[in-house]
Amino acid sequence: MTEMKLMQGNEACAAGAIAAGVRFFGGYPITPSTEIAETMAKKLPALGGCFIQMEDEISGMGVVLGASLAGRKVLTATSGPGFSLKQELIGYAACAEIPVVIVDVQRVGPSTGQPTSPSQGDVMQVRWGTHGDHPMIALSPWTVRETFDAAVMAVNYAERFRTPVILLMDEIVGHLRENVQLPNASDITVYPRRRPTKSRAAGYQPYEPEQDMVPNPADFGTGYRIHVTGLIHDYTGFPSGSPVVTEKFIDRLHRKIAIAQDEITHYDEFFMEDAEYAVVSYGGVARTAYEAVRKARAKGLKVGMIRLMTIWPFANKIIEQTAEKVRAILVPELNYGQLKYEVERAAAGRCPVSLLAKYNTLLFTPDEIVDGIENLTGGRI
Amino acid sequence: MQERTYEKYFRQNRLPHIWCPGCGNGTVMKAIVEAVEKRKLPRDKTVIVSGIGCSSRASGYMDFDTLHTAHGRAIPFATGIKLANPELNVIVITGDGDCTAIGGNHFIHGARRNIDLTVVLFNNAIYGMTGGQASPMTPLHKKATTAPYGSVDRPFDACQLASAAGASYVARSTAFHVQHLTDMIAEGISVEGFSFIEAVVQCPTAYGRKNKMPEPAQMMAWLRDHAVLQKAWDKLPEEKRSDKFPIGVFLKRQFEEYTKAYAEVIASAQGGKK
Structure with a gap:
């Protein structure tokens, strides 16, 4: 481990991306993500990057x-309005299978909204913002330290699956400063750029998938x-x-992620052993939820918590298991209700799922979430 | 018979192309590869980047690394390629709608940065792929499906736009003046910096038929009769210019190229704290 230092979430994001091999950043200033661009502007040239x-x-x-x-391994960073503008080319990256990580440090919308108060309002835009059928990988860290790891992971997944990956941050974690100890470079696993495994003469086709359903289109200049095109294409690129080619193509785009879903689904379980109620939370809100769960426990409420880091693809299995076990689930969100409906879909009637929504620019207090838990339990201990 | 040396630059298995009979796009595509040959660009270190529209289908027929991007976005993609790997020669193929409407902002900022791209705009004065709508380069009072009474929107002069925005090289030619066009493109390739070449092309199908020039030959004759070499244009009195337009090199200047400038940033950052 390296020495302990005080670091901001956005800085940790930039540091993680660099550690994973990112050597190119392009973007446009927007609060609350700008520190990522500023950090990259300063650090990349010294590493021979741009x-x-x-x-x-x-x-x-x-x-x-x-x-x-x-x-190059690449990163861009933005927030709500900018994330909306990027949607068409996020779809292009999905279709042409170009590795890229897009950081979205969420702020209150719609439109210019409330700059730049915290929000979790982009959860569904991350999933469905670009047109057409496509898979999506999105990771949402809850600490500065985890932001570093999530950035490394996002770059690795983008390269491994040749797909856009969204690092879904929020203003809370982006602007948070915490003491962190980053890992040594030698302890960080970096997924290398995929390369063609055979020559043209041996029948290489740029978009022919390998065993893992991911193709190896060659870097330009090699x-x-x-x-490369955003039109639907066959193995030749x-x-x-053809309807057959189209169907196979859309299928493969989804399946290359689906077959690896267990591996890329990351979450924490807290106090779930004897839990009769569960809070499902993510991002900056999970910090408050964790404190609230501890307070509720101190009051004797048998409540546990699932903290989702992987938001997309959605962690169906753990939610199914949790819903099987508990009497009810509470989903606190800094939005009008987005991931709650996904939790409800996965719970599929096994237990009721309640939303605790806040969308007035303010954070939850732990007591607000404790109240939410108490409403859930009906005071039952 | 003259050897068709340019044929090796095409992906023969992707031909024939999708352009209409009489279209000028193929002429410009051929002029580009002849210019590539003239400049002896190594083929595996040359990338063709295009946007969306009739012009931009050219990339698929050309045997290089080729990138058919999204509508209007060829220049940002090309900028990323060039900056990521400055040893690559990057040629951008775009159209009047792609470059000056949806991609207008990228066009002026590419020129402002003076990054070493050669941008060839196929100007057919219309949106051909979507069936003949007015573009920002449709001449005043000419008809289009979205300007059935004639366009009242003043057109851009893309060459003046590129010049004002900071390009290193700006030229215009037409699909009628094939050798001249090839020379204009070849010179643009040799200039280090943002080079812009407007190639005026005939579109008898979507533009000509609505504007009393339904035959390809009529449109070619129009190009011949209305394009005036820069030197002659300078001497032409204002009243005789009317719907004529100048062709030739309008601008050639030296200004530090972007990837060179950024290499200095890298050197300075790596040289330690100042």
């Missing part, structure tokens, strides 16, 4: 996709002369109008 401030959010996304195709 930072470029683009003219808008859309080009901030385009420039990193170009750099990724030219062989002599393969590949074609060239567009195809």
Whole structure:
């Protein structure tokens, strides 16, 4: 471990991305994510990397996709309004299978909203913001230290699955400062850029999937002369109008993530051994929820907590198991209700799922969540 | 018979192309590869990046690393490729709608940065792929499906736009003036910095038919009769310019290229604290 230091969530995000091999950042300033760009502007050149401030959010996304195709590991960062603008090219990355990590440090919306108070209002936009059917990976850290790990993981998943990965932060964690001890570089596992495993002469096709259902399109400039397009394409990479090709393609995009879902689903369980009630929480709100669960326990309430780090693909299994076991689930969210409905879908009637929603720019207090737990239990100890 | 040396630059198995009979896009695509050959660009270190629209389908036919991006976004993608790996030669193919409407902001900022891209705009004055809607380069009072009474929107002069925004090289030619066009592109490739070449092309199908030039030959004759070499244009009195337009090199200047400038940033950052 390295020495203990005081670090901000956004700085930890930049540090994690760099540790995972990111050497190119493109983006546009927007609070509360700007410190990520500022950190990258300062640190990347010293590592031989590049930072470029683009003219808008859309080009901030385009420039990193170009750099990724030219062989760099890439990152961009934004917040609500900018995240909305990036959606089309997030879909492009999904379709053309270009590794990229997009950080969304959430703030209150809709539109310009309440800059820049904390929110969890982008949970569904992360999943469905770009048009068409596509899978999505999104990780939501709850501490500064975990933000570092989540950034490493996000870059690794983007490279491994050749897909856009969203690091779904919020203003709470982004602007939080905590003492952290980062791992030594030698202890960090970095997924390398995938390369073609055979030559053109041996029948290489840029979009032919490997065993893990992920293809290895060659980086530009390496002599393969590949074609990359946002049109639906066959193994050659060239567009195809065939219904068979289209169906197989959309299927594979989903399945390459689905077959690895258990591996990429990360969560914590707290006090669940004897729990009769559960709080399901994520991101900055989980910090308050954890304190609330401890307070409720001190009052004698048998309540536990599931803290989701992987938001998408959704952690169906643990929610199913939890719903099987407890009398009711509470989902506190800094929005009008988003992930609650996903929890309810996974619980599938095994137990009731209640929403505790807050969307007035203020954080939950632990007591508000304790009240929510008490309402859930009906005072039963 | 003259050897068709340019054929090796095309993906023969992707041809024939999807362009309409009489379209000028193929002429410009050929001029680009002839310019690539003239400049002896190594093919495996040359990337063709295009946007969306008729022009931008060209990338799929060209045997290089090729990237067919999203509508308007070719220049940001190309910027990322060039900055990530400055040894690559990056040529951007775009259209009047792609470059000056939805991609207008990227166009001026690419020129402002003076990053070493060669941008070839296929100007057919219309949205062809979607069936003939007015673009920001449709001439005043000409008809389109979305301007059935004639366009009242003043058109851009993309060359002036590129010049004002900071490009290193700006030129125009047409699909009629094939050799001239090839020379304009080849010179743009050799310039280190943002090079912009507007290639005026005939679109008899979507533009000509609505504007009393339904035959490809009529449109080619129009290009011949209305394009005026820069030197002659300078001497042409204002009243005789009317719907004519100049062709040639409008601007060539030296200004530090972006990836070179950024290499200095890297060197300075690696040199330790100042």
